[in-house]
Amino acid sequence: MKIALVSEHASPLAVAGGVDSGGQNIYVAHVARQLHRLGHQVDVFTRRDRALLPAVSDMDGVRVIHVPAGPPTQLPKEALLPYMPAFADFLVGFCRRERTPYDVMHANFFMSGLAALKVKRVLGTPLVTTFHALGKVRRIHQGADDGFPDARFAIEDDLVRESDVVIAECPQDAADLHEHYGSDPSRVEIVPCGFDTAEFDRMDRAAARAALGWPREQFAVLQLGRLVPRKGIDTVVRALARFRERAGVDAHLYVVGGNADLPNEIATPEIARLRGVAAGCGVAEHVTFVGRRGRAQLREFYGAADVFVTTPWYEPFGITPIEAMACARPVIGSDVGGIRYTVVDGKTGFLVPPRDPDALAERLSRLARDPALAERMGAAGLERVHTSFTWTRVARMLEDVYRGVARAQADERGLAGERDTRDARLAHAERAQAAAGRA
Known part of the structure; x- marks a missing residue:
């Protein structure tokens, strides 16, 4: 498959540990690498946050596309929402120029989802969304310290409603999606995060x-x-x-x-x-x-x-x-x-x-x-994580999700084609009958 991962503020190339560099950066980097190792073509779209970054970087065979949206400097993620229309326009233009269309876009975080949703609406690309954090849950715990605007809630509502699949990272995440956003359980899949067996192991x-x-x-x-x-x-x-x-x-x-x-x-x-x-x-x-x-x-x-x-x-x-x-x-x-x-x-x-x-x-x-x-x-x-939480297992679970949404779209297009053919035949028959009546 040809897969686009969208991660507007969390670049897979960033060093984790900063205020806005953490689990999402690690998630996107490892998912991208593992999907590439499984044989897929993977591109990651992330905001250009330094002036000297190239338009495209290589990360172990994965293309990392630095999207020009807002000033090319590091900004807190809470300040990025005004630049998402430009991010979305770039995504649409980039996807149109690609010789081979993407089979699926996987948006990470609500702002990435906002941009990817435009691609889905304009080009019909299937959309999978992982929120990594839900705005309504964040507001409950952080109150006035939450720096995101209330507009986040409506964006997340749209994404829950229009994404082909929403990825919950654990059962509590799935429960929060249902309680706070009224998600359709049939379109929510639980896929956890993971660890790299080459990075972490028992040590004296x-x-x-x-x-x-x-x-x-x-x-x-x-x-x-x-x-x-x-x-x-x-x-x-x-x-x-x-x-x-x-x-x-x-x-x-x-x-x-x-x-x-x-x-x-x-x-x-x-x-x-x-x-x-x-x-x-x-x-x-x-x-x-x-x-x-x-x-x-x-x-x-x-x-x-x-x-x-x-x-x-x-x-x-x-x-x-x-x-x-x-x-x-x-x-x-x-x-x-x-x-x-x-x-x-x-x-x-x-x-x-x-x-x-x-x-x-x-x-x-x-x-x-x-x-x-x-x-x-x-x-x-140690036994538990090797059984349930390796990045290889996570990537295979996501691969199944991607194949499912791509298959569903192909089936829908096939049905649409059949409907178009049937409608054309009916229209032809009606025209023929009308012509015979006039004769």
């Missing part, structure tokens, strides 16, 4: 700590991902303070992520806020902000940790928990969204309520007291 903890320069015996807690308030990292900091005080354990929290390789409060304002929380809790010297790290280095961080912790307020899926499980580490995560789906409470780790540092501190204490339990959970997580 002592070797990983030696490589990173971490103390050999200290209990190490890892938080990794985008540094934004909704990720709930302040909950982890507060839990660390209570865990150290109540359990008497020499524990240290490592926070990986941000907009710069060196932790920078100007580039990443959330670091300043979290340092203030740590100082207020008396654990400033027990929290290390590592900065942003490339994908090739993350295995060492997962491997060096005793436990991986992620406590967002809400989470459509969450890729980092399955990466940690792929490195055989137990995971403590918020009992929300995709984390509820990937982490099996009591088996591969623990689920805790979001914004509950006491519950998190208690689970940290259990793992610190019982290293054998932590090892068992890590092994169970």
